[in-house]
Amino acid sequence: MTTLNSLNVSVSKVPLLSIADLRKTYGATTAIDNVSLDLHKGEFLTFLGPSGSGKTTVLMSIAGFVQPSSGSIVLSGKPLLPLAPHQRDIGMVFQSYALFPHMTVAQNVAYPLTVRKTPKAEIEKKVKRMLDLVGLPQHASRHPAQLSGGQQQRVALARAMVFEPRLLLMDEPLAALDRKLRAHMQIEIRRLHRELGVSIIYVTHDQEEALVMSDRIAVFNQGRIEQIGSPCDLYERPQTRFVADFIGESNFLDAIVRSKDKSSVRCTLSDGTTVAIRLTKKTNVGAALTIAVRPERVRLSEPGSSLQTENVLKATVTDVGYLGQSRKYVVKTSSGVEVVALEQLAALGQRTFRIGENVQISWGMEDGLEVQS
Amino acid sequence: MPRHILWGSLRGVICVLVAVYMLIPLAIVVIISFSSAPFLTFPPPGFSMQWYRALRDPVWLQTLGTSATVMLPAAAAATALGLGAALALERPGFPAAPAIRALLMSPLIIPVIITGAAFYSVFKSIGLQGTVSGLILADTVLCVPYALATISASLQMVDPRMAKASASLGAKPMTTFRRVVLPSISSGVLSSFLFALVISFDELVVSLFVSGPEARPVTVQMWSNIRGDVDPTIAALATVLFTFALLMLLLEALFGRGEAKK
Numbered sequence: 001m002t003t004l005n006s007l008n009v010s011v012s013k014v015p016l017l018s019i020a021d022l023r024k025t026y027g028a029t030t031a032i033d034n035v036s037l038d039l040h041k042g043e044f045l046t047f048l049g050p051s052g053s054g055k056t057t058v059l060m061s062i063a064g065f066v067q068p069s070s071g072s073i074v075l076s077g078k079p080l081l082p083l084a085p086h087q088r089d090i091g092m093v094f095q096s097y098a099l100f101p102h103m104t105v106a107q108n109v110a111y112p113l114t115v116r117k118t119p120k121a122e123i124e125k126k127v128k129r130m131l132d133l134v135g136l137p138q139h140a141s142r143h144p145a146q147l148s149g150g151q152q153q154r155v156a157l158a159r160a161m162v163f164e165p166r167l168l169l170m171d172e173p174l175a176a177l178d179r180k181l182r183a184h185m186q187i188e189i190r191r192l193h194r195e196l197g198v199s200i201i202y203v204t205h206d207q208e209e210a211l212v213m214s215d216r217i218a219v220f221n222q223g224r225i226e227q228i229g230s231p232c233d234l235y236e237r238p239q240t241r242f243v244a245d246f247i248g249e250s251n252f253l254d255a256i257v258r259s260k261d262k263s264s265v266r267c268t269l270s271d272g273t274t275v276a277i278r279l280t281k282k283t284n285v286g287a288a289l290t291i292a293v294r295p296e297r298v299r300l301s302e303p304g305s306s307l308q309t310e311n312v313l314k315a316t317v318t319d320v321g322y323l324g325q326s327r328k329y330v331v332k333t334s335s336g337v338e339v340v341a342l343e344q345l346a347a348l349g350q351r352t353f354r355i356g357e358n359v360q361i362s363w364g365m366e367d368g369l370e371v372q373s
Numbered sequence: 374m375p376r377h378i379l380w381g382s383l384r385g386v387i388c389v390l391v392a393v394y395m396l397i398p399l400a401i402v403v404i405i406s407f408s409s410a411p412f413l414t415f416p417p418p419g420f421s422m423q424w425y426r427a428l429r430d431p432v433w434l435q436t437l438g439t440s441a442t443v444m445l446p447a448a449a450a451a452t453a454l455g456l457g458a459a460l461a462l463e464r465p466g467f468p469a470a471p472a473i474r475a476l477l478m479s480p481l482i483i484p485v486i487i488t489g490a491a492f493y494s495v496f497k498s499i500g501l502q503g504t505v506s507g508l509i510l511a512d513t514v515l516c517v518p519y520a521l522a523t524i525s526a527s528l529q530m531v532d533p534r535m536a537k538a539s540a541s542l543g544a545k546p547m548t549t550f551r552r553v554v555l556p557s558i559s560s561g562v563l564s565s566f567l568f569a570l571v572i573s574f575d576e577l578v579v580s581l582f583v584s585g586p587e588a589r590p591v592t593v594q595m596w597s598n599i600r601g602d603v604d605p606t607i608a609a610l611a612t613v614l615f616t617f618a619l620l621m622l623l624l625e626a627l628f629g630r631g632e633a634k635k
Contacts, residue, residue, distance in 0.1 A: 065537055085540040086549075098538035102556040112542035115552075163543065 455520025503585020527561025
């Protein structure tokens with residue numbers, strides 16, 4: 001029964017791309033270490049991480065420009081590693097665009113079809129359709145040097161998608177563009193992804209970009225995947241301190257577990273204050289753990305005012321920053337831990353605090369998350 | 374006067390002086406070639422075209438022909454070899470690349486007279502001494518360093534991601550070379566061919582050893598003429614050669630690597 005059941009599941013949800021235990025070492029240094037992940041058809045998966053975290057090495061292994069030391073990559077049920085890059089049928093968009101300077105825009109976009117010996121009439125039709133899709137139909141006869149950075153990026157996109165590759169890889173494609181254009185291109189790429197239903201692996205070190213664009217994000221750190229999940233998952237339920245810190249901001253509090261019941265864990269902080277968090281992991285009494293609290297979940301109030309939550313700390317305001325739609329407070333607790341609080345400026349006449357003022361900081365039990373250090 | 378203006382004008386003056394110093398001998402040769410006097414004298418007493426007419430002498434026509442038959446295949450072969458070597462040596466991780474590059478560049482460093490003597494003894498023993506084929510082979514070796522350096526420089530300008538992009542788009546390595554790499558370095562290849570033409574045409578020292586009565590390039594003929602009877606025919610011929618070199622450099626500037634990008 002079990003066998004049949006698991007077989008059924010694997011048939012209906014067979015991943016397009018499956019990476020298992022991928023490792024790459026350069027001499028003594030390990031670039032990637034036991035990376036495993038699945039990508040489903042039509043999915044937009046982002047590799048997010050600081051530079052040198054291994055995300056580009058994994059991408060280049062899929063493209064065929066890096067030969068992994070061990071592990072396997074399977075695309076549509078067939079092993080990918082024995083194939084040369086040109087046999088893999090995987091589109092790639094580079095950060096530098098890598099357009100061919102001696103060809104026109106139309107010739108660049110036609111290139112993957114020309115090398116596949118596609119009939120001329122069909123090439124013409126497909127190139128025209130792609131250029132329409134990326135919004136550059138009137139630029140077909142220009143050379144790449146005559147286009148702006150954003151336009152070159154669109155040509156690179158069109159060229160990588162025109163041959164309908166099984167998978168599209170994008171290596172920090174927007175890193176060279178300015179902020180406004182980048183935001184615009186993010187929407188464009190999302191639109192193309194929806195309209196063409198292409199499966200995409202996208203590499204970036206910009207967490208905001210990853211959150212906006214992805215169906216799922218794999219967070220890379222030091223050659224490993226720290227966590228993989230939907231943007232909402234990663235932001236609201238980070239498993240590790242690294243993820244809680246890399247995606248959004250977090251305050252970290254070290255605590256010792258004192259008692260637990262069915263749904264909650266009570267711990268003490270270094271200054272002796274008791275705080276409570278939801279029970280999510282198998283935490284033992286007496287164990288040390290790290291609690292992450294998002295700045296926007298931390299509330300400031302006047303000392304002595306009664307609050308509904310049990311997570312209350314005494315603190316002193318050390319810095320105030322006005323951000324327009326919100327105000328950012330930095331406070332120091334009595335035990336000397338710095339905590340950042342972000343207060344939305346929703347209503348006029350909201351109580352504000354000055355530097356040096358004594359305050360209470362508080363957060364709900366759901367807002368404290370246990371993370372691995 | 375502010376210091377930077379002083380130094381700026383001084384630099385300008387020095388540059389002009391150096392340029393004049395280098396160009397004066399050339400200018401004198403060109404002027405003498407139009408001289409009416411039957412010997413090399415400056416300034417010439419009058420104007421005449423007689424020394425250009427003297428170039429119609431079969432000795433000159435024949436040796437000019439030999440030079441042309443040597444320089445075209447030598448330049449083509451050197452460019453082809455330089456292209457192949459540059460492609461291999463620019464490949465990351467090519468074994469012993471620095472040593473191979475040094476070996477191919479060595480004709481630039483080894484005194485030409487040694488190279489000439491070496492060619493002489495080798496060619497003599499295998500029957501190539503004094504033949505056009507010998508001259509072609511010798512000039513090819515002498516031109517390879519220039520071709521290698523020029524083409525290597527253009528290859529280094531090609532973004533390695535171009536070739537990767539081409540492969541990811543489905544092009545076989547040979548297609549990538551033909552359609553992406555070669556067009557990107559074509560101006561460098563042309564430059565290298567034009568340089569090689571000039572160098573082969575202009576070559577004297579090695580040709581002195583390798584040439585013979587049956588295969589005598591124009592430079593060797595000029596050399597023996599200068600040692601014998603010196604008349605302004607040499608100046609006229611020098612002007613012709615100078616014009617040819619200038620033309621090649623002009624072509625190079627127009628179509629070669631000097632041109633940035635379209």
